[in-house]
Amino acid sequence: MDRRTFLKGSAALGLAAPQIAMPAVAQGAKVLRFVPQANLANFDPIWGTQYVVRNAGTLVWDMLYGVDAQLKPQRQMVESEEVSGDQLTWTFRLRPGQTFHDGEPVLAKDVVASLTRWMARDPIGLMIRGIQDDLAAVDDRTFRWRLKKPFPKLLYALGKTNAPMALIMPERIAKTDPFTQITEYVGSGPMTFVRNEWVPGARAVFQKFAGYKPRAEPNSWLAGGKHILVDRVEWVIMPDAATASAALQNGEVDWWENPISDLVPLLRKNANLNVDIADPLGNVGSFRMNHLYPPFDNPKIRQAVMTAMNQEDYMRAIVGDDDSLWKPLPGFFTPGTPLYSEAGGAHVGKGDLKLGQKLLKEAGYKGEPVVCIVAQDQGITKAQGDITADLLKQMGFNVDFVATDWGTTGTRRASKAPPSQGGWNMFHTWHAGADCINPAGYPAVRASGDKAWFGWPNVPPVEAAIAEWFDAADPAAEKAAIDKVNAAACEGVVYVPTGFFLGYQAWRKSVSGIVKGPIPFTWGVSKA
């Protein structure tokens, strides 16, 4: 083999037959380059409930209803609905002329199959399924839902932002087992998914769907006309915040969903950029205690921790010195939303260490080790875990700090084994504020024992108050029920809220129409 042959062969091995699809972008096409919060590793919004999948899902699949910025469900795919006098039969009629990306019309049978799949995976969907008598297509544009008991939150459930959302797919796709991933990404939403340009971990591409018919109303979050004002949206996955920051400043991307607060001062100095709060509903920080095992099976010990912890410590560890990014949260529901409550929360997170130590002593803590699992690969959990470990040591707990990654935390927190045998006593997480506006999509606040979320709190007054909320027929009754939930959850320490915090988004000034919301809404966004 001579040198030239060798070089030719090497080049052929390394560089030939590339499999990265070549983007076929028409000249002059408006392309919006967006850096999402995470990698779009899968694209089934029912099978995988990560926020990033949900966010992408809203581009491709449409919904029957969508909540607006006032958190009210508004008609989206639905033209009209009728409910019987006994509130047990709902009849829905679809808007005419809606088509899927493959050209097939959207029919009632597609909706029935989609809702059936969604109900199997969604907590509120499971509740509806539990009281469902029948869900069936009446004709091509009409479907009927018969329930065994009234469910006043039905339209909210169909239009909520929590994952999994009730997205509508063609029947052939929606018939896929809800625990198996779909293989076709066909929806009737305002954008199509360009599958052959999808490189998981690197990029995902969406193109404007010419056949989409937006509603006439102005858009507001998931409601109203979803007008797409660019030809193409490219999601560029950037795991490194500094790189994303530099790319935004250099004009290589247009919009960054979640810049870290450390970089925000730098971005603010750039005259070409806008920086603003991303989601006014923010996030609720939390740590959960395992109610099944000592020491946290003792409500007095849980109360001691809740009293001693200082939310300011947690919030500063997460967002730094920017006071506009956090608020104390003496409760469990998102500040600024209609059901926000401080009932029973006067003592939460005030940082009264001495009182906490006194309560701990009175509760009879016997020095059992506290297995505190902390995911180090998530900035928010790591920051909270470090604060908690210090707090517990100051209180006099015997702390077994388990530094691990989020993947391991996800598995270990599901274990009901004793802490000494692979279980746990405490782990840290956070919840999107959009999930904490009411109990419907908020499993973390449930306290139904074995059926509750990790930690398995068993606080019957919380469950009773949540049931009252589900049955509440008017806002006043809803608020009264939520006050009871909050007070009972504080009393029983369902979990410990570490505070309410916000995050930023940043975009180039050539981009307009970006709104604050729990999802980076692409409709209404244009680029000069």
Next chain:
Amino acid sequence: MLGYIGRRILATIPVMAVVGLFVFSLLYFAPGDPAAIIAGDQATPEDVARIRASLGLDRPFLVRFGEWSWQILHGDLGTSIFTNLPVTTMIGQRVQPTVSLMLVTLILAIVVAVPLGVVAAWKAGSLIDRLVMGLAVLGFSVPVFVVGYVLAYVFALELGWLPVQGYTPIEQGLWPWFANLILPAVTLGLVYIALIARVTRATMLDVLSQDYVRTARAKGLAQGPVLFIHALKNAAVPIVTVIGIGIALLIGGAVVTETVFAIPGLGRLTVDAILRRDYPVIQGVVLLFSFVYVLVNLAIDLFYTLLDPRIRY
């Protein structure tokens, strides 16, 4: 020679088998559950169990290992748990950026480091020598991500000469392809340049003290031919060896470099897969890396025969 090559290639089979068993066992016994990650925060334990079952993760070790081995024997690396894409497709999507980065880095490192090492040996003890060795220490000491950020800041943000991030396939133009690789290659290549330059200097110092070099000089040969024809050729075997070993360094360094410069290569694919516990992808990529490493070692062994005719297999 052909017989030797054949035997070496056959010898890769047991090596790959051991690597495969080791990787599979490690992932099987490591904590973490992709089903829990997929199911998300709101899932019940029953949901997680159903997803685990649908992915076949609830079956015994031997059944899963047997099935995976059978797939491998048929050239099938399996399907990603998360993306539902064949692992071969995912690797195929990522090969070009990583190969491009490694090739450019390798060429840059050799072109820069070998002459630097030769000159440092020739001028041993001089200011040039100290400068080159100082550069080498710097190359070893400064973390890859620091170099990457500094270069991106200077050459992309401040001067605007090069892009901050990304990768452009070579079919879209040689310059766009190269422009995206310059900063990552320099970043990744620094440690490699340092390694090769130090080894070249040390080996050359030894060779330059040999009698035949003194003879070459005594018969009036110019410095260039003495250094690069007589001395360097005889110093080449250790240098080639360290270049081969350095390819492992490149694979490891590519993970960080690809992250810093948002290059969609195999390094990032590996890290993403590990964090998500995407077992088929991890297994596929590790097998590929092992195979490449075995082949590189074979190539280096064969290259020895070109450099030193006394070596025969």
